[in-house]
Amino acid sequence: MNELSVRELMKLARAELCGLANRLTLSLPARPEQSAERTRTLRYMHDIRRVLDWYDQAPK
Incomplete structure (x- = not known):
């Protein structure tokens, strides 16, 4: 899995984030x-949710 930084995630469209x-x-x-791989996946999902929340709160 190629993880993107939060900054890189912010450049993606909402549909791309939801698909990911x-x-x-x-x-x-x-x-x-309890595996490191599962922990990384959960952290990455958390970052994606943060960006989606940011999109929801951004002025339109």
Whole structure:
């Protein structure tokens, strides 16, 4: 998985962020509990949610 920084995530369209979040959510069951890979995935999903929240709060 090629992780993007928050700054790079902010350059993506909302649809791209939602698609990325969906793919990560679907990949979670394949990742073992307490593994570093699962922890990285969850952190990355958190970053994506932060950017989506930022989009929701940005003036239109």
